[in-house]
Amino acid sequence: MLQNIRDNSKGIVAKVIVGLIAVTFALFGVESLVSLTAGSNAPAIVNGVEISERDLLQGADLQRRQLLAQMGENADPTLLDDNLIRKATLDNLIQQEVLVQSAISQDMAIADQALDQMIINTQDFQAEGVFNRDQYTAVLRNAGLSPLMYKELLRKESLIGYERSGYLLSGFSLEQEAERIIALDRETRDVAYLQVALDDYKQGVSLTAEDKRAYYDAHLQEFMTEEQVAIEYLLINKIDLLNQVVVDDVELQSQFEQMQAVFDSEEQRTVSHIMIEVSDQVDDAAALAKAQELAGRLVAGEEFATLAETESDDPGSAPMGGDLGVYQQGLLDGPFESAVYALNVGEVSEPVRTSFGYHLIKLTELSASEAPVFEEVKDQLIAEQMENKVEQLYVEKVGQLTDLAFSAGDLIEPADELKLNIIEAEPFSAAGGNEEVTSNVRVIRAAFNAELIRDGLNSDPIELDSGRTLVLRVKEHILPRQLSEEEVSDQITEVLIVEKAGEALQASLETELDKLQQGGERVSINGAEWTVAEAVSRADRSQSFEVMTTAFKIPKPESGASYALITLQNGAKAIVAVTAVNTPDLSAVTADERKGMRAVLGQRAGQFDYQAMTEARKSAAVIEKL
Numbered sequence: 001m002l003q004n005i006r007d008n009s010k011g012i013v014a015k016v017i018v019g020l021i022a023v024t025f026a027l028f029g030v031e032s033l034v035s036l037t038a039g040s041n042a043p044a045i046v047n048g049v050e051i052s053e054r055d056l057l058q059g060a061d062l063q064r065r066q067l068l069a070q071m072g073e074n075a076d077p078t079l080l081d082d083n084l085i086r087k088a089t090l091d092n093l094i095q096q097e098v099l100v101q102s103a104i105s106q107d108m109a110i111a112d113q114a115l116d117q118m119i120i121n122t123q124d125f126q127a128e129g130v131f132n133r134d135q136y137t138a139v140l141r142n143a144g145l146s147p148l149m150y151k152e153l154l155r156k157e158s159l160i161g162y163e164r165s166g167y168l169l170s171g172f173s174l175e176q177e178a179e180r181i182i183a184l185d186r187e188t189r190d191v192a193y194l195q196v197a198l199d200d201y202k203q204g205v206s207l208t209a210e211d212k213r214a215y216y217d218a219h220l221q222e223f224m225t226e227e228q229v230a231i232e233y234l235l236i237n238k239i240d241l242l243n244q245v246v247v248d249d250v251e252l253q254s255q256f257e258q259m260q261a262v263f264d265s266e267e268q269r270t271v272s273h274i275m276i277e278v279s280d281q282v283d284d285a286a287a288l289a290k291a292q293e294l295a296g297r298l299v300a301g302e303e304f305a306t307l308a309e310t311e312s313d314d315p316g317s318a319p320m321g322g323d324l325g326v327y328q329q330g331l332l333d334g335p336f337e338s339a340v341y342a343l344n345v346g347e348v349s350e351p352v353r354t355s356f357g358y359h360l361i362k363l364t365e366l367s368a369s370e371a372p373v374f375e376e377v378k379d380q381l382i383a384e385q386m387e388n389k390v391e392q393l394y395v396e397k398v399g400q401l402t403d404l405a406f407s408a409g410d411l412i413e414p415a416d417e418l419k420l421n422i423i424e425a426e427p428f429s430a431a432g433g434n435e436e437v438t439s440n441v442r443v444i445r446a447a448f449n450a451e452l453i454r455d456g457l458n459s460d461p462i463e464l465d466s467g468r469t470l471v472l473r474v475k476e477h478i479l480p481r482q483l484s485e486e487e488v489s490d491q492i493t494e495v496l497i498v499e500k501a502g503e504a505l506q507a508s509l510e511t512e513l514d515k516l517q518q519g520g521e522r523v524s525i526n527g528a529e530w531t532v533a534e535a536v537s538r539a540d541r542s543q544s545f546e547v548m549t550t551a552f553k554i555p556k557p558e559s560g561a562s563y564a565l566i567t568l569q570n571g572a573k574a575i576v577a578v579t580a581v582n583t584p585d586l587s588a589v590t591a592d593e594r595k596g597m598r599a600v601l602g603q604r605a606g607q608f609d610y611q612a613m614t615e616a617r618k619s620a621a622v623i624e625k626l
Contacts, residue, residue: 043090045624046097051090059089062144076441094623095614096156102617103159106166110158113355115151118158121316130325131316164610171606178597179586186584188535191543191551191577192522192561196509198571200526201501212492216485223483226429229447230476233437234411234420236401238394238467245389247382255381256374270365271340272304272322277313277357291351291358298348304362313357322362336361398461398469405458405471414458414471427478440464446472453477502571509573513565516575535582544568547576556581 042050063085068075119125125136140150216223274294276287294307305321312318327340336359339349343363351358397418404414415422425438430448432439438447446452446459452474459472485492512525522530533543538552546568554562554576561577568574 043626044094045622046094047101047622049097049101051093051097055093056086056090058144058149059093060085063089065142065144079441090625095618096160098618098621099160099163099614100156101621102613103163106163108159108162110155110162115154115158117316117356118154119151128325129320130323131328133328167610167613168603168606171602171604171609173598173601173605175594175598177601178594179589181601182589182594182597183584183586185538188537188582188584189551189578190532190534190580190582191536191547192530192532192579193544193547193551193574193576194512194522194525194528194530195544195547195568195572195574196505196525196528198498198501198505198573200528201504201508202497204504205497205500207493207496207500211496212489213485215492215496216488220482223488224480225478225483226431227448227480228427228429228478229453229474230425230427230478231438231443231447231472232411232422232424232475233470233472234401234405234415234418235423235437235468235470236394236397236418236420238390241390241393241397242386244393245386247385251385252378252381255385256372256377259372259377259381268365268367269327269340269363270367271324271327272308272362272364273314273317273324274304274308274312274322274360275314275317275357276311276351276359279357282357287358288351288353291360295348295351295360298360304348304360323364394467401469401471402461405461408458409456411458411471411473424475427476437464437470443470443472447474498571505573509565509575513563513575516561516563516577519560522577544574547574550576551578554578 042052043056044051060082064077064080064082067080067085068077071079119136120131122131124139125131127135137147140147143150145153274291276282276290276294278284278287282290290311294311297307298304305323308322309318312322314322317324327337329337334354335352336354339352339359339361340363343349343361345363345366347363349359349361352361400418401414404417405411408414411422414420423437425435426433428434428438428444428447430444432441432444437443440462442462442464446462449459451457452459456474461469461471463469508525512523516522524530531543533540536543536548536551538548540548546566550564550566554564556562557578557580561579564576566574566576
């Protein structure tokens with residue numbers, strides 16, 4: 001807990017809040033503006049509000065996309081359990097709906113203009129620091145969202161975030177609580193510990209044949225070989241096909257002509273603006289008057305960028321002198337766009353009204369893209385042609401392999417026909433082998449297919465990645481068998497030595513612990529000496545973590561020392577002693593430190609309150625599931 005508080009005091013709390021919103025949004029939170037289902041077939045109803053089948057399908061699809069993206073290039077969609085994804089998505093949509101209803105019941109709302117501004121200022125939707133519509137739509141498309149869906153999702157997550165922030169910011173703690181936590185955090189202890197290695201007791205262990213036989217008989221199921229298969233396969237690799245394609249100069253020229261034909265010499269308009277926002281504090285007339293005043297100052301000779309920095313209400317562009325970068329057609333339809341395309345370089349528009357307020361727009365640069373030159377794009381065209389030809393040849397070869405493997409009784413005929421080598425792999429279990437191919441999940445699944453094992457059939461094509469496909473055949477099926485005692489003799493010996501050495505070490509230290517607790521002196525054991533560390537804190541990393549964790553759990557000694565016996569991860573054991581608990585002088589704690597600790601504790605209290613509220617809302621909600 002104290003370490004968490006220490007981390008939170010460095011700003012982690014705020015990051016966690018944002019992170020929770022982002023994770024919920026990215027994985028589960030998809031609500032559609034348009035429901036295609038009607039009342040009775042909704043998967044869930046929350047306080048009379050339906051979560052439609054369309055909502056659920058979209059949410060599940062988004063989560064599936066995210067999981068596949070995390071699995072990497074060779075992700076296998078068949079590994080995902082659609083039922084589990086559907087259940088998790090529905091549970092999260094229900095939770096989201098409960099929280100949205102809770103926020104709305106507190107009269108929370110967010111304006112469309114605020115949502116638009118959030119979208120424009122989102123870094124993922126920007127190119128070179130400026131909102132880019134193509135980037136925006138591409139990111140949403142990759143996530144399986146439309147702009148309308150994303151905006152509604154953003155609205156819901158913002159409402160949930162507002163209520164969450166209200167709880168987090170309203171939590172508080174008392175001065176006494178902060179002092180108690182600071183005292184615990186700064187408390188130090190005088191510690192001593194004796195660490196005895198397990199190896200010191202292994203040499204004294206003696207085993208009999210009866211000991212090993214008894215262990216073997218009691219653990220027969222552990223001494224079984226795994227089921228294994230040995231496979232052979234044919235592999236088509238796109239890289240290997242590169243030497244079979246050549247560049248066609250005539251086709252290259254045709255590619256270039258096509259590139260020229262579709263070339264569109266687009267004007268690129270770089271614009272800046274000064275925005276005067278219309279809000280509850282500034283009405284339309286006042287905003288227009290302010291914009292007209294600024295227009296007059298520009299006519300009088302003041303610099304546009306300087307005025308934008310000091311007077312613009314757009315927090316995204318004002319620090320950059322109002323610069324919006326290259327304007328993307330369709331970004332702000334209507335009067336704003338009309339003004340952009342009516343200006344000449346250096347001109348400033350009259351005040352233009354949009355849903356945000358009034359804008360003074362300046363066209364700072366106008367340029368046109370140049371037509372391509374053959375020599376400049378030749379390498380690009382060659383690469384495209386080679387890629388297309390290799391892809392066509394690859395698809396053709398995979399198709400031939402599919403047909404030949406299906407009709408053949410083994411891999412010999414397909415190998416001869418396609419001039420491929422039959423590759424043999426070492427036997428492997430269902431856990432996979434040591435080679436790249438035999439560790440592939442799809443290969444493992446096919447190799448252990450009962451039909452392929454029983455009938456000796458060739459598998460269907462297995463795509464390892466976008467450029468490699470193979471067909472395999474099970475060459476040998478190796479059934480599990482019981483290992484004899486002789487085969488596992490060394491393994492049993494090692495296990496029993498560790499076990500008996502541990503018992504001897506435990507007995508030895510328990511005897512020593514009894515002596516210490518009765519007031520005996522601390523002495524070395526088997527050459528291991530006591531280590532003394534005075535005034536160590538909870539954050540001390542110079543000593544063993546396991547020892548320090550135990551030291552701060554041991555009760556404060558009434559007299560002498562308090563002791564504990566622990567087992568370390570490496571098998572060694574240790575006796576830990578606490579000889580003194582040193583209380584810190586809180587008079588040295590500054591007012592700012594006390595205030596900071598109270599703030600952290602208050603945020604934690606707010607987190608607990610919000611969690612309790614969430615659970616209460618969900619418990620009180622009328623939730624119906626089909």
